[in-house]
Amino acid sequence: MDTNVRENKLTTPPSYYCQTTAEETLGNDEVAELIHTLNPTITTAQAKTVLQNFQQVVTEQVADGKFVKLKNFVSFMPRLQVRLDVPTDDIPPDAVKVAAKVPRQFNRAVQNIATYERLGYPSKAPEVVTGYETTTEYPRFIREGYPFRLTGKYIGFDVADEDLGIFLVDADDNEIEQDKIALNDPSKVIITADFGGEPAVSPNVEKTIHCRNRYTRHGTLREGSYEYVRSMNYIASDQLEMFVAGSDATGPVQAVQHDAPAEDCRVEAILKPDDTITLAIGPYTGEMGPPVSVTGGDIVLTGLAVDVTLNIADQDA
Known part of the structure; x- marks a missing residue:
C-alpha cells in the first residue's frame, strides 16, 4: 500500500502521521471478478449476486435487532445512540445506527501480507482533483471559448504576479496562458478556455493543464499538472481517427x-x-x-x- 507522510500541526512540537492512498477502489463488479478468478467454477455474475444477497440479508437481520458475526472477519450490530431525559421518552424512529467491528484476527491477517511504499513527505504545491466543462459538466472535456472549472488545493493565485496562473499545453507543446479568469479561489478556479493561435488540430486533442503558484512573496515557484483533458475531435473525410493519445497520428x-x-x-x-x-x-x-x-x-x-x-x-x- 502507498502512504504519504503528513504533518500533524495540532501537536507541539509538530509530529507526523502516515496517510494511506487508495491504489484502487473495488466495488461489487471488481470483487465478483476476483472471486471468479480465485474459483473459476463460480461465474462473475453468480459472485455478484451472492454479494448483493449478502448485503440484503445483513441489512434485514441487523434491522431486526440481530448481530451478524463473521468469524475472524467482521461483525455488524445495531446501536441506538439516543439521549432520553426520562425513561418513558419516545425513541426517535431514525435512532438506529449500524456499527461494524473488525476483530484482531483480521487485522493480523492483513498485517502478515501487507507491504508498504513510502511516497514521501509532500511539499505544498497546486493540486487539481477534478476538471470539467461547466456547460455539459463532462469531466476532463474542454472547449475553446467555454468555461472550464478546476477544483483542488492551492490552485488560486495572485493575478498580479506574471509568473503565476493557469497554463494550457497542447499535444504540440504549445503553451498558452489562460487570462480569462472567472473565479479565482484557493480551491476553485474557472477559466474561459483559450487554445491560442496555433493549437494542435484533430486528432491530437489531448491537453495538459499546468497550475503555477507560490505561497510567500519571494517563495519558490511551485507547479501542479492535470493530465489529460481532451478537446473536440473533428471527424471529416480526411480525418477519421478517434481516441488518439498524445501527438500520435492514428488511434x-x-x-x-x-x-x-x-x-x-x-x-x-x-x-x-x-x-x-x-x-x-x-x-x-x-x-x-x-x-x-x-x-x-x-x-x-x-x-x-x-x-x-x-x-x-x-x-x-
Whole structure:
C-alpha cells in the first residue's frame, strides 16, 4: 500500500502521521471478478449476486435487532445512540445506527501480507482533483471559448504576479496562458478556455493543464499538472481517427462512414472488469445509444439519426 507522510500541526512540537492512498477502489463488479478468478467454477455474475444477497440479508437481520458475526472477519450490530431525559421518552424512529467491528484476527491477517511504499513527505504545491466543462459538466472535456472549472488545493493565485496562473499545453507543446479568469479561489478556479493561435488540430486533442503558484512573496515557484483533458475531435473525410493519445497520428478506432449532416456527438468507450470494451454513440447532450462490444473490425453504433460505422484496429497487429 502507498502512504504519504503528513504533518500533524495540532501537536507541539509538530509530529507526523502516515496517510494511506487508495491504489484502487473495488466495488461489487471488481470483487465478483476476483472471486471468479480465485474459483473459476463460480461465474462473475453468480459472485455478484451472492454479494448483493449478502448485503440484503445483513441489512434485514441487523434491522431486526440481530448481530451478524463473521468469524475472524467482521461483525455488524445495531446501536441506538439516543439521549432520553426520562425513561418513558419516545425513541426517535431514525435512532438506529449500524456499527461494524473488525476483530484482531483480521487485522493480523492483513498485517502478515501487507507491504508498504513510502511516497514521501509532500511539499505544498497546486493540486487539481477534478476538471470539467461547466456547460455539459463532462469531466476532463474542454472547449475553446467555454468555461472550464478546476477544483483542488492551492490552485488560486495572485493575478498580479506574471509568473503565476493557469497554463494550457497542447499535444504540440504549445503553451498558452489562460487570462480569462472567472473565479479565482484557493480551491476553485474557472477559466474561459483559450487554445491560442496555433493549437494542435484533430486528432491530437489531448491537453495538459499546468497550475503555477507560490505561497510567500519571494517563495519558490511551485507547479501542479492535470493530465489529460481532451478537446473536440473533428471527424471529416480526411480525418477519421478517434481516441488518439498524445501527438500520435492514428488511434485504435477509425470512422468508416459519416455521410450524415454534421453534428456534435459523443462516443464513449468503457473498459469492463472482464477486460472487454464497449462503445456507444449519442447526441452531444442526451441519452446514449446502446453499447456495442468491441470484437475488432467494423461495428455499427446506433444513437444518432444515421447509424455510424467504426473500424476497430486489431490489437495484435
